[in-house]
Amino acid sequence: MTHRVAVTGIGAISAFGQTYPDLWAGLAAGKSAIRPLTLVAPGVLRFPNAAEVPDYDPLRYFDEKEAQMLDRFAQFAAVAAREAVKASGIEFSPELGEQTAIVLGCSAGGKATEDDAFHHLYALQEPRVSPLTIPRAMSNAGASRVSLEYGITGPVFTVSTACSSANHAIGQAFRMVRSGEVEVALAGGSEAPLSLGFLKAWEAMRVVAPDTCRPFSLDRRGLILGEGAAVLMLEPFDRARSRGATILGEIAGFGMSSDAHHITQPSALGAARAMRAALLDAKLADAHLAPEAIGYVNAHGTGTLSNDATETEAIKSVFGAHSKNLLVSSTKSMHGHALGAAGALEAVATLGALRCGLIPPTANFTAPDPACDLDVVPNTPRQAQIEFAISNSFAFGGLNAVLVFRKAA
Amino acid sequence: MSEDLISRVTAVIAKAQKIPLETVTIDKSFEELNIDSLDGINILFALEGEFDLDIPDDAARGIRTVREMVEGIEKLLAAKSPQ
Numbered sequence: 001m002t003h004r005v006a007v008t009g010i011g012a013i014s015a016f017g018q019t020y021p022d023l024w025a026g027l028a029a030g031k032s033a034i035r036p037l038t039l040v041a042p043g044v045l046r047f048p049n050a051a052e053v054p055d056y057d058p059l060r061y062f063d064e065k066e067a068q069m070l071d072r073f074a075q076f077a078a079v080a081a082r083e084a085v086k087a088s089g090i091e092f093s094p095e096l097g098e099q100t101a102i103v104l105g106c107s108a109g110g111k112a113t114e115d116d117a118f119h120h121l122y123a124l125q126e127p128r129v130s131p132l133t134i135p136r137a138m139s140n141a142g143a144s145r146v147s148l149e150y151g152i153t154g155p156v157f158t159v160s161t162a163c164s165s166a167n168h169a170i171g172q173a174f175r176m177v178r179s180g181e182v183e184v185a186l187a188g189g190s191e192a193p194l195s196l197g198f199l200k201a202w203e204a205m206r207v208v209a210p211d212t213c214r215p216f217s218l219d220r221r222g223l224i225l226g227e228g229a230a231v232l233m234l235e236p237f238d239r240a241r242s243r244g245a246t247i248l249g250e251i252a253g254f255g256m257s258s259d260a261h262h263i264t265q266p267s268a269l270g271a272a273r274a275m276r277a278a279l280l281d282a283k284l285a286d287a288h289l290a291p292e293a294i295g296y297v298n299a300h301g302t303g304t305l306s307n308d309a310t311e312t313e314a315i316k317s318v319f320g321a322h323s324k325n326l327l328v329s330s331t332k333s334m335h336g337h338a339l340g341a342a343g344a345l346e347a348v349a350t351l352g353a354l355r356c357g358l359i360p361p362t363a364n365f366t367a368p369d370p371a372c373d374l375d376v377v378p379n380t381p382r383q384a385q386i387e388f389a390i391s392n393s394f395a396f397g398g399l400n401a402v403l404v405f406r407k408a409a
Numbered sequence: 410m411s412e413d414l415i416s417r418v419t420a421v422i423a424k425a426q427k428i429p430l431e432t433v434t435i436d437k438s439f440e441e442l443n444i445d446s447l448d449g450i451n452i453l454f455a456l457e458g459e460f461d462l463d464i465p466d467d468a469a470r471g472i473r474t475v476r477e478m479v480e481g482i483e484k485l486l487a488a489k490s491p492q
Contacts, residue, residue: 206469265446306446
């Protein structure tokens, strides 16, 4: 038998602050958290801004020994997971731990750890690197840390599909809970990519904006990198209801596709196929769900010239005439593009939009682009009671992952 | 546009694109040379190294031909060298 899948806990750490309420309050206010980058010395990059977690002190969450073992991205995963677990009210017995999955997205892994280790090797000409380099930098360090903290011994893994990582991760966890393969799951993503070597590689890609992120805007000049994590507690709807848990929303479907087109250029065809697959998946559980039931699209909306026009084309091809009624916003304009955590932060935005009847806007919008002729909810949050929404993630490498969310009944 | 500049730019393009030097002529478009957006930024990176230049994103945007690339480099070199 299959289950409806409820979200019963949310945790988040982002440029808006170190909790889920901080993130939602920021998005609901429509204020961008993009600010001057402080993790890297000024003047060495073509772009001065990022969406950095402010005032982060590892010792608030970990003792010195633990903090030493964990790269910033893995710490973020644990911080967000703790908040989600606490909010859900679930306590992990060894039996439940065995029936629990953790699936987290992470694209880059511990780049700051690697940067630092290799600086000692190449620049300082030291013959050795720290033995903690591998356990800190491995992309699964966040998922493994959460597993250790709660004694979760079921399926635990990391999904790494660049900017689609978290949507792919949440999708896998959703399917395991829906099918009954596990009893509950923690799903989301974490990333901390703001390290000089990695930022230089992004600079060379020439896709980072020198000012700010203006998705769908005529004068958009690229993305703004961000960091953070978000984690959702997923469990069967009936289980959540019978234990009296607060249901924050549902995941109703998941679809994936690969462009097989180009390693970095997006494809409207591939994006559209992922959206259609997600809608079809949701329709299998709820035969009445037509594309017209979708009211909000949390767009991938990176703010690059190419993505936003291509995504617009894809949305129009999937929704046809209904695309005029859709509210479409890119919250990357506010929390930045957190790569492997992006889909997780955007899941929080989408769930919040449904739950509160308030659509977070596309911030920093200045002028409409005819190539992006959708209602992109420019600058001002919009009140709207919506039952179904989708959240898009499209990655370098042409890998697309789309989630369907439903307002809590 | 000096012959020397043209030959240096075309050599960089040919090397980055892994194509015979003689195919990279001044009137070729990037499309004719199968240079896509990712190839384009890879060529910009190589040109920055060759000419010790910093090519801003805005200057690079919209370049679609070998001629435009040579002219762009010429302009940046002129701005760089003290008159």
